[in-house]
Amino acid sequence: MPSRASFDEQQEIQQIIGAMPSRIWYRGILIVLAVIACLLVIAHFVRYPDVIEVPVILVAENPSVEMVSEVDAVLETILFTEGAKVKKNEIVAVFSSSVNPEDISYLELFLQGLESITEPAEMASAVFPAGLQLGHLQGESGHLEMLLKQFSDQYFSGFVGQQVAALKTDQSLVEKLNASLQQQLEKLEEEVGLAAKNYKDYQELFKEGAASEVEKDAAQTAWLGLQRLLESKRSEIIHNNLDYSQINNRIMMLQQADQTSWQENLRQIRKQCSVLSGQIEAWKNLYQLTAPMDGKLVFAERRSPGQYFTKGSAVFSIIPEGKAGQIIAIGKLSGAGTGKVEKDLKTFIRLTAFPYKEFGELIGKVGKIAEAPVVENGVTYNELTVELPDSLKTNFGRILNYRQNMPGLARVVTEDKSVLGRLFEVFYFKGKRI
Template sequence: MAESKYNGKQYQANNANDTLLTTPSTENNSSNGTAEGSIDLDTSNFEKDVILKPSPVWSRATIWSIVGVTTFAVVWASVAKIEQVVTAQGQLKPRQTVKEIQAPLNGVVKEVKVEDGDHIQKGESLLVFDSQASQAELESLEKIRNSLIQENKFYRTLFNAPLSPNIVEQEVIRLKLPPEISALALNRTALVTENQLYQMQLSEDSNIASLKPDQLARLQAAFAELDSRSRAAELEIEQLEKQLNQNQVQIEDAKKQLANDRRVLQEIEQRNRESIAQAEESLRIDREILESILPLSEEGALATIQIERQKQQVQDRQRDLVDRRSNGIIELENQKQQVQTRLAEIQQLEEEKSRLLLDINQAQQEFQNTIAITEKDVRDRIAENKKRIAEIDSQINKVVVDNEKRIAELNSQISAAQQTIKYQELKAPVSGEVFDLQASPGFVPKSGQAEALLKIVPDPGPDNPLVAEVYVTNQDIGFVQPGQEADVRIDSFPYSEFGDIKGKVYFVASDALEPDQIYNFYRFPVKVELDAQNLMIRGEEVDLQSGMSVSVNIKVRENRTVLSLFTELFTKKVESLKQVR
């Protein structure tokens, strides 16, 4: 619609199909004149719209066409499925990796039998090493090992079985032991021999024939000393026993005399009693006679002299009684004193007997102690010698342990030398093509480094097919899994003309490789096995070769819709807007 405005009129033009709508203009002149010669024009009466309207049929058709196309596109985008792939580049390689041939052990290369690019068969000779130095080294190592084995055998024999000093000296010289070890072995042998001597002295070992003359003399002197001390103790015991026997005889005699004295004492007591009783009876009779004749004397019947005689008789009887009593008491006391003397003598003899018994017991104890002290002294010496032997054994055991460690090291070195001799001729482990040959006659591999002498590319075949080894970026690896199908396109043969090869992912690395000079990004190695090992080129089968570069499309998702692509783009745009500051 176009509009044209003019002062006083307005027109609107349209196509032939448009309708012209006009509004008559009305000219109104101001009834009032303008003051001071000016004219006032009202332009609102001249502005009128002219509208050109399109045909409604065509506009509706256009709108519905746009709506239909849009609806169809949205429905198709939400229903249509597309195949999502991850693209990666790499090259063809044998499934078996390139074999790096390394020297099994250190050695000097004597001869190289292959060259770069040679095709070899499995088991074919590659290199020959010089084994002369290895053979000399092996003999030297075995000699040292045998010497150490013999040395340890000698030590164990020394521990388990007593050896004579002469044999030990011979072994020390034969084995060429160090001076300090030789001294330990000889000292141990001397201590063991001395303990044998002590055990013979205690009658615990009867192998006297193994003693040397000086040792036998020492043993005899020890026996003589012990016998002398024992004999002296026995003689002392015999003397004391003789004294005890004499004491026993004296005690028996004293007891017999005591019994006799006691019997005499009883007889004296009995005799005194009878004598006193007789004297008392005679005194009584004389008194009765005196009493009976006294009246007669008063009457004058008897002479006075007879009375006096009778009185004298009574007095004599009294004196006799007193004498008998006095004498009896004296005799009795004397006899009692004799009995007490006998008792004292017996007691003294008993005390002497006790002393003799004690002396005999002490002498016997001294005799036993003489043997016990001698045995204790000998056993103390044995214990001290055993302690010293244990200390020597500890030092020798350290030598044995060190020798065992050294033998183990030598065994390892001997095995290495034997392997060197065994592998003096290095053979190919697989069939393939030789490349990157580093070895040459006189070449010496660096010790301690896994340096490849050469490399072999294994021949492809049924047992070693070619596979595509590609690298997937860190952003795409999350969708790649073993078992997914893939399209492998050989860069040497354009895909549009020769097609591709189907394959399947069988290996996905669990860790990424760091960037290097070739790949400046983190990447995950992925391997794809091929369904075919050749391509049809102009009607002929052309075998694939190791090293060909390839592009692989890995099918990661097959159920994604077209609409999801737009929603993903929209989501990314929204996320990017959120990150804008």
């Protein structure tokens, strides 16, 4: 009967302890409910934001410009020291090449002089400078030198001028011959008039019987002979006029051909000047580094003549004069959740160079999201712009010094929900799935 004894023992124990008072149960339930209520209130007021993280770099409206080598070459000359102020388009550094920079400058001045020439005589007098060290530009410069010599030879040879002078001499002779013929023509016209009158008189005399028929015929023959001679002289004048016109046409054709020839040669010279100028500019772009704007010269590391640079290597930077302008952060927005990023959303930026636990975060807002996506290395992204305060003051009250292209991490706050709201969302979505 062990089970019976066990049951009796339990009853005895319950009698000794006694039943728990109901008020203790009531107070316990109230305490639990109060704790739950406090937790709910705390969960309502405690905010937990949704954050999208985007790597960014800081840039300015007037950023510094980095100048890189466009060719694999040795640095030959640096014309300014670090920290020097330079003007726009001033030559800062020159790389070594087969071309002498001083000869290039001299050739540029010569080409500018040729381009300003308008008269053929000036162009014919131009002489290409000798002894220039032009390296790979020698071919085009030699062609220009040949064109100048051809133009000069053509202009000063005088061959066309001699032909024109000879033809004008022929014209002068024709004019003199026509003048003589004209005088003869005037006299013949008088003689023809007299011969006609004489013939008419003999006709009257012959009718009256005062002159013989032989005399009448002789007078007629003399009159007709003078008429033939008169017509012959007139034909000579017409023929001479035709000769004069033909000579004049030949002169005009020679002069026009000569003008066309030297105009074509002049055009070829100007064209070659343009070709050579283009090659000079190409050489300068490769072997000379010029300041793109007014500013201060800065070297990323020590620079000296004799250093070898590969194409794309940074040589120096130019920091613009005055303030850098408004500072912004630029990043590549991609990945999950980025569709929630909108303009004017609050953004916190942690700069790599300034640990945020010590310096704090920069507070800005989303300024612009590029509408057109960009594909780079198989990744599609939209450019994100974050507007920042000019002073770069953090939420710790620290003011940071701006450096171009400082990297950092932008944390865009898309939603700022309470913990309670997020718990309700979890249960809501679970209920939807069921």
